[in-house]
Amino acid sequence: MGMLRQFFVILVLAGLGAAAWHLGKPDTTADNGTRATRNDTITAIAESVGTASERIRLEAVGTARATRSVTLHPETAGEVVAVNFTADSLVEQGQVLLDLRQDAEKLDVDLSRVMVADAQRTFDRLEKLSKTGTSTQVALDEARTALQSARIELQQAEVALSKRSVRAPFTGHIGLSDIEPGDRIDSDTVIASLDDRSSLLIRFDVPEALLGRIEPGSVIQVSSWNDDRSADGIVVDVDSRIDSTTRTFPVRAEIDNADDRFRPGMSFRVAMDILGRTWPTVPEIAILWGGSGAYLWTIRDGKAEQVGIRIIQRQEASVLIDAKIEPGEPVVVEGLHRMREGRPAEVTLRDNPVAAGNGS
Template sequence: MSVTRQLLILLVGAVIVAGGWFYRGPIFGIEEMADEQSAGKKSRAAAVVVADVKFLKERLRTEAVGTARAFQSARLHPVTNGHVTGVSVATGAKVGKGEVLLELDHKSETLAVDLARVRLEAAQRIAERLSKLRRSGASTQAALDDAVTAVDAAKIELERAQVALDDRYVLAPFSGRIGMTDIDVGDRVDTSTEIAVLDDRSALLIRFEVPEAMHGRIAVGDPVGLALWSGESGPVEDGTIYDTGSRIDEATRTFVVRARIPNPDDRFRPGMSFRVTLDVEGPERASVPEVAIQWGGDGSFVWAISNGVARRLPVSIVQRQASTVLLNGAFEQGDKVVTQGLHRMREGTKVEILPGAGPEAAPVKAYQDATTS
């Protein structure tokens, strides 16, 4: 027998055996065994990891450069002209409210006060005399009224003379420290002459600008971090929002905010630049681990677990915070998201949390519902 004939016989036998296998398989239950294996594969549990969905407030951080000014500041000028007869101003000196800083010649004003006081005393004596005469009927009511009017006029004249005398002194309007001055005794000054600058540096106001988007989210009293822009070593100082501007700048689309920082040790000076850090809480968002985020043709999504069933939940990323992400999505209280084993997830997959698993990262069994395609 030739080799070709032998090969042909073997090929025909192999075809007959294969046909018998497929024909007799259902009889011996082979097809049922295959179906059972396929069903077992579908229902086989797969360990995945889930994490609780938390709800946190969005944090908006703004950083800006701010410029400091004294809590109170005044450029001191005399209210009248004259020659300087006394100077109590010393650069850097600490003064109290009402303390005399500078004195002008005041001889004429002192005499005017003395004259007004004499006239007032004379008018009062005349009024008292006419009052006694009126009670006895020796004087008229009209004469007494004129005397009383003269007393009132003399009081006004005395007060006016006293104001003119007071104007010859420059007083501190509030407590603070005096800046540099070039005024000496003998100088002639007028209302345009600047004597010195008085600063209340017990606290500073830091002026900075923030974007228009922050309007309505910043309130007086909110905390703010302040650090010297010069890079001076030291911790970030804690300040508070003092006030906010009432207008939005049309060119820069920003508005002005001022923060107050205590300065009890007088370490900071007006004019210094500060690095301002302002954290503002926004609306509440769902927070999940970053590894739970998946991407598809329609954007980002997560596999959310609620009532023991997985669902594909579209989300949009709002903000990243450390290893978590704040999301916009239709989350509910008590939801969990899958963080590991994501490739096993399908819409409608049932899950079962294994005993002893923690609430934050709990391994679960997942099996495909027989009705899920």
């Protein structure tokens, strides 16, 4: 019984040894098949390398102000007798907005006119007499000086009278006012604000990394926060300094507001596409990753070649890359798993079937 058990153990060990020898035997058939495959031409689908500019999307918050905006003050002190505007009304340049009491100034104008008329009569009489020799030249010169002085005093009186009214310096929309007839005001009193909002200036801050890439004439897009209203604007000013705290510099752009959609003081979303350097661009599906980073396959002299790349930017379904590859060269987009370095390869360009090479 013991010998039978030993015989059985020997048979088992012999079987295991035979199996191990069989598994370790080289598979010449598979090796021959592999060598045959390596001699075959690889076929794949490719696309040509293009070019595109690096695109930086700037987004910021901007604040609007009127192209022209003033705060109105009276030039002189006095009692208000009339307020000739309502809030948010459109006023024309030169329109009288507010009147101060002007009784004394009107009397001064009337008196100055009388003085001018009297000086004119005296000058005319002496001028006639001087022609006959009955008046001296000195008397005539004094009359001429008196006439000129009277005219100047009249002009001064008229200027003083004009200062008793506040006029619109330009056409625009006037704001709220707390002034009422009967109020006494002086040159420090604020009457109202006046805005020419036919166009608006949008001010926004830009990171210093983009200095030199934004210039007057650049186009921006602005949109309001509370609805879908949007408009295009043109950069008009770029500041000469960078804020040392925020590391930004201010930019102003002008937008048309002829339809009066927007108001000074509104905030806006500001967007701007800034074009940078031009790079080779390839389809995103052409890029693979390995231990040394990103790469792609191209066909050169009829053979597959792996090219290492550095990704610059993704744009939709394409990628801007930095690589030793030229625009127009094919990059493999289908059949990537069949690519082997140095293997003969033939590709068909999408929409343009072309044999890249046959390895001969």
